[in-house]
Amino acid sequence: MKSAELFAPLLAWYDEARRALPWRAPPGERVDPYHVLVSEVMLQQTTVATVRPRYAEFLARFPDLATLAAAPLDDVLHAWQGLGYYRRARGLHAAARATVERHGGTLPADVASLEALPGIGPYTAAAVAAIAHDVPVLAVDANVERVLARLFAVTTPLPRGRGELRRIARELPPAERPGDAVQALMELGALICRPAKPACLACPLRARCAAHAAGVADQLPRRTPKAARAARFATAFHLTRPDGAVLFRRRPADGLLGGLVELPSTPWLEVAPRDPEAEAPAATAWRRVPGTVRHVFTHLTLELELRTGRIDDPRRVGVEEPIWCPPGSFDSLALPTLTRKLLAHVARVG
Numbered sequence: 225m226k227s228a229e230l231f232a233p234l235l236a237w238y239d240e241a242r243r244a245l246p247w248r249a250p251p252g253e254r255v256d257p258y259h260v261l262v263s264e265v266m267l268q269q270t271t272v273a274t275v276r277p278r279y280a281e282f283l284a285r286f287p288d289l290a291t292l293a294a295a296p297l298d299d300v301l302h303a304w305q306g307l308g309y310y311r312r313a314r315g316l317h318a319a320a321r322a323t324v325e326r327h328g329g330t331l332p333a334d335v336a337s338l339e340a341l342p343g344i345g346p347y348t349a350a351a352v353a354a355i356a357h358d359v360p361v362l363a364v365d366a367n368v369e370r371v372l373a374r375l376f377a378v379t380t381p382l383p384r385g386r387g388e389l390r391r392i393a394r395e396l397p398p399a400e401r402p403g404d405a406v407q408a409l410m411e412l413g414a415l416i417c418r419p420a421k422p423a424c425l426a427c428p429l430r431a432r433c434a435a436h437a438a439g440v441a442d443q444l445p446r447r448t449p450k451a452a453r454a455a456r457f458a459t460a461f462h463l464t465r466p467d468g469a470v471l472f473r474r475r476p477a478d479g480l481l482g483g484l485v486e487l488p489s490t491p492w493l494e495v496a497p498r499d500p501e502a503e504a505p506a507a508t509a510w511r512r513v514p515g516t517v518r519h520v521f522t523h524l525t526l527e528l529e530l531r532t533g534r535i536d537d538p539r540r541v542g543v544e545e546p547i548w549c550p551p552g553s554f555d556s557l558a559l560p561t562l563t564r565k566l567l568a569h570v571a572r573v574g
């Protein structure tokens with residue numbers, strides 16, 4: 225299929241059907257590359273409905289790339305609360321800083337320079353180049369992957385089939401209105417060529433779609449079955465001092481939930497810790513809180529027990545750089561959802 229055969233009917237459909245999204249410029253207007261970058265990073269693994277309000281809040285706090293670059297990482301992680309996958313927030317912050325250092329604060333327009341920035345992968349680089357600068361390149365996200373797999377009836381299961389889909393995308397550079405063409409393909413995947421029950425009868429590409437012709441649209445793309453999530457167990461400690469402040473610690477900068485603030489806990493183990501109080505942040509009369517808190521990460525499920533305790537002398541805690549915070553100020557901390565669940569559990573049951 226030639227690029228024009230795909231994009232001419234697709235763009236005609238997009239001009240009628242496109243949703244007004246806060247990060248999308250009105251027809252004929254240019255979009256701010258920083259807005260594209262923020263929205264594309266936020267939309268990875270997160271739905272449009274979740275991103276919408278958070279995008280507005282984030283831009284109110286960091287209205288331009290220079291403000292984001294100058295902000296402490298802690299502020300950025302704080303603004304990212306509830307969106308999960310915090311590596312994206314750290315990457316976005318690193319990209320902003322590197323853009324100031326290397327490009328005087330203006331995001332470059334070409335894919336290679338964008339991809340050379342920390343925190344920007346091939347997908348985000350292509351999306352920013354195409355949407356903000358009309359570079360003729362196809363950014364392949366999960367929606368585009370699905371549409372291409374169906375249009376060309378690619379039967380190799382994902383993730384193995386991704387190479388083939390990327391090759392197809394490279395051979396289809398949109399010659400006309402590349403930014404709109406990329407968004408049109410994403411929009412088709414979101415509204416018409418949906419994961420389950422694609423609305424083929426309403427699709428502008430129906431006449432050219434191999435999967436539709438073969439009657440296998442809803443069976444593609446195929447996927448290799450995922451390995452079961454690993455299970456981990458731990459005990460978290462809710463320690464208060466006489467004025468009611470609660471003890472927190474900061475996680476290491478690298479790794480899962482890197483740089484965020486949490487309740488101290490035992491290490492996450494394959495079996496429930498036998499003697500959790502040996503790992504407690506202080507020696508005191510710990511009380512077990514009934515029930516457990518479960519949290520699911522991409523690759524593992526964590527089940528936590530909780531202990532609560534009080535300490536008279538806050539200098540006697542075994543936590544490097546302890547953070548004491550009164551309950552009314554928890555919102556000032558960059559807390560992951562897991563820690564918020566634990567605090568809610570203590571408030572409810574403890």
Ligand code: SF4
Binds near residue numbers: 374416422430
């Ligand atoms: S015809 Fe159906 S399967 Fe093919 S691209 Fe359109 S919605 Fe997707």
